[in-house]
Amino acid sequence: xxxxxxxxxxxxxxxxxxxxxxxxxxxxxxxxxxxxxxxxxxxxxxxxxxxxxxxxxxxxxxxxxxxxxxxxxxxxxxxxxxxxxxxxxxxxxxxxxxxxxxxxxxxxxxxxxxxxxxxxxxxxxxxxxxxxxxxxxxxxxxxxxxxxxxxxxxxxxxxxxxxxxxxxxxxxxxxxxxxxxxxxxxxxxxxxxxxxxxxxxxxxxxxxxxxxxxxxxxxxxxxxxxxxxxxxxxxxxxxxxxxxxxxxxxxxxxxxxxxxxxxxxxxxxxxxxxxxxxxxxxxxxxxxxxxxxxxxxxxxxxxxxxxxxxxxxxxxxxxxxxxxxxxxxxxxxxxxxxxxxxxxxxxxxxxxxxxxxxxxxxxxxxxxxxxxxxxxxxxxxxxxxxxxxxxx
Ligand SMILES: C[S@@+](CC[C@H](N)C(=O)[O-])C[C@H]1O[C@@H](n2cnc3c(N)ncnc32)[C@H](O)[C@@H]1O
Numbered sequence: 001x002x003x004x005x006x007x008x009x010x011x012x013x014x015x016x017x018x019x020x021x022x023x024x025x026x027x028x029x030x031x032x033x034x035x036x037x038x039x040x041x042x043x044x045x046x047x048x049x050x051x052x053x054x055x056x057x058x059x060x061x062x063x064x065x066x067x068x069x070x071x072x073x074x075x076x077x078x079x080x081x082x083x084x085x086x087x088x089x090x091x092x093x094x095x096x097x098x099x100x101x102x103x104x105x106x107x108x109x110x111x112x113x114x115x116x117x118x119x120x121x122x123x124x125x126x127x128x129x130x131x132x133x134x135x136x137x138x139x140x141x142x143x144x145x146x147x148x149x150x151x152x153x154x155x156x157x158x159x160x161x162x163x164x165x166x167x168x169x170x171x172x173x174x175x176x177x178x179x180x181x182x183x184x185x186x187x188x189x190x191x192x193x194x195x196x197x198x199x200x201x202x203x204x205x206x207x208x209x210x211x212x213x214x215x216x217x218x219x220x221x222x223x224x225x226x227x228x229x230x231x232x233x234x235x236x237x238x239x240x241x242x243x244x245x246x247x248x249x250x251x252x253x254x255x256x257x258x259x260x261x262x263x264x265x266x267x268x269x270x271x272x273x274x275x276x277x278x279x280x281x282x283x284x285x286x287x288x289x290x291x292x293x294x295x296x297x298x299x300x301x302x303x304x305x306x307x308x309x310x311x312x313x314x315x316x317x318x319x320x321x322x323x324x325x326x327x328x329x330x331x332x333x334x335x336x337x338x339x340x341x342x343x344x345x346x347x348x349x350x351x352x353x354x355x356x357x358x359x360x361x362x363x364x365x366x367x368x369x370x371x372x373x374x375x376x377x378x379x380x381x382x383x384x385x386x387x388x389x390x391x392x
Contacts, residue, residue, distance in 0.1 A: 074148025183310025195224025196276025
């Protein structure tokens with residue numbers, strides 16, 4: 001969260017807009033960590049802009065593509081990311097963004113020390129340093145990815161990086177855990193009555209699964225989970241998730257399997273019409289073709305079943321979200337199939353884009369929890385929500 005957001009949180013304006021059960025999650029530990037981490041990412045972004053020559057290339061106004069070419073970067077890979085870096089600098093007035101989409105860096109950029117912010121984070125709450133480590137890995141990979149000599153996937157998902165991801169996708173990391181907590185509340189509500197079978201997509205290292213099962217256990221509703229199938233594309237993540245969850249929820253019929261949401265779910269032995277709940281934490285925005293994946297989700301749901309997506313949401317079209325610094329390196333994230341009007345760009349979607357996407361793909365009763373459309377006026381950096389929809 002930006003300083004604006006943190007002051008809104010501290011002076012009570014945010015609490016007035018949040019449902020009562022979410023207020024304790026947005027405490028000083030979380031808000032302070034987000035504020036610091038956003039500053040850290042801004043400082044890393046400044047360094048990347050300087051070290052890749054984007055600052056010199058933007059002395060004269062240009063589109064993001066023109067600036068990428070002037071800086072000698074691989075235009076196809078770098079255009080979106082250069083646009084994101086410049087839009088991020090524009091948030092703090094260090095770059096100018098004209099109405100026609102052209103950017104310009106009018107004067108020399110300062111070199112602000114990210115390390116100073118990391119030290120402050122260590123004093124405030126060291127659990128969030130897992131996010132800093134991932135941002136550092138991304139920053140180190142930027143020059144080669146933007147020049148086209150390495151892929152972001154190879155740089156971020158090398159086998160020796162898996163430990164860093166394990167710490168990042170964790171309920172101990174206060175910055176990441178918020179998505180799991182909000183998602184767990186929405187998932188518990190969506191699994192109403194007698195419950196049924198649950199399918200999780202992109203379950204990664206299992207922290208979202210743990211949070212939702214803990215929530216159901218606390219509510220005495222674990223028996224509502226007739227079965228829980230955690231799926232994930234990366235076998236190494238899946239193995240770790242299996243180990244992380246082993247023995248933790250003995251009464252739950254938990255199974256694990258590889259599923260690529262860009263492929264027909266039948267290939268992963270997902271039977272049509274069988275799930276009361278399909279759940280995903282920060283996963284669906286990376287679908288190569290959201291229309292295709294949402295159609296597969298609909299097919300998997302039983303009549304009246306629900307889809308719950310806990311997502312990082314873009315508060316306003318075109319506004320960069322700080323964690324995109326990391327994920328923009330991944331092609332699947334920044335360059336999915338585009339669909340007007342609800343998938344105009346890669347990365348995170350706004351609440352309105354999610355609603356339009358789900359309705360266009362045959363879902364109804366779409367809700368966004370909490371109501372970002374109201375919160376963003378006070379806190380434009382409030383970027384987490386669970387989106388729930390029912391198969392029509
Ligand atoms: C934000 S992470 C989810 C983290 C997870 N909730 C956890 O606690 O570890 C998104 C996940 O989606 C997975 N993913 C990416 N592309 C996918 C695809 N095409 N099909 C299925 N999963 C995919 C990634 O490997 C990653 O684990």
